[in-house]
Structures are given as C-alpha cells and as structure tokens.
Amino acid sequence: MMQGGCFRKLERNLKDVGLSSRHIAECLQLIRNKDTAALLKILISRRAELLAAVHRNQDMIENLDYLVYCLKNTENITEGGR
Numbered sequence: 914m915m916q917g918g919c920f921r922k923l924e925r926n927l928k929d930v931g932l933s934s935r936h937i938a939e940c941l942q943l944i945r946n947k948d949t950a951a952l953l954k955i956l957i958s959r960r961a962e963l964l965a966a967v968h969r970n971q972d973m974i975e976n977l978d979y980l981v982y983c984l985k986n987t988e989n990i991t992e993g994g995r
Contacts, residue, residue, distance in 0.1 A: 920944075930959055 923944065927937045936955060943952040 931963070932959060 920941070924937060924941060927940055932940065932955075936959075940952055940955055943949075943955075
C-alpha cells in the first residue's frame with residue numbers, strides 16, 4: 914500500500930494535470946486496487962486531451978503571427994506610398 918505522503922503527492926499531481934474531481938477519485942481508487950491498466954487508460958486519455966489543446970493553441974498562435982505579419986506589411990506599403 915502507498916504511504917500517506919506519497920499518496921497526497923500523487924493526488925496533487927493528478928490535480929495539477931487538470932483531472933476533474935471525479936477522475937481524481939477514480940484514479941486514487943484504481944491505485945488502491947492496483948489496477949494499473951485502467952489508471953493508464955485515464956492518464957493516456959488526459960495526455961491526448963492536453964496535446965490536442967497544445968495543437969489548437971499552436972494553430973491560434975500561427976494565425977496571430979500571420980495577422981501581425983500582414984498588418985506590418987500593409988503598414989509598410991502604406992507608409993512607403995506617402
């Protein structure tokens with residue numbers, strides 16, 4: 914069985930990765946039951962969600978960079994025509 918301090922650190926880590934309270938409770942129960950396969954399924958699923966969010970944010974950053982690029986080029990063209 915996992916010691917209290919280690920169990921609390923694990924619970925904190927589960928919160929830090931953004932799992933819901935329900936999923937945290939489920940994970941802790943899976944740890945108590947030593948059901949590693951089910952626990953890994955939840956953690957891998959969460960990882961996939963986080964990675965998808967990273968990709969969505971990267972797309973938004975690229976779109977913003979393009980908008981800034983276009984605005985700067987339009988500004989340069991306008992200034993040059995004065």
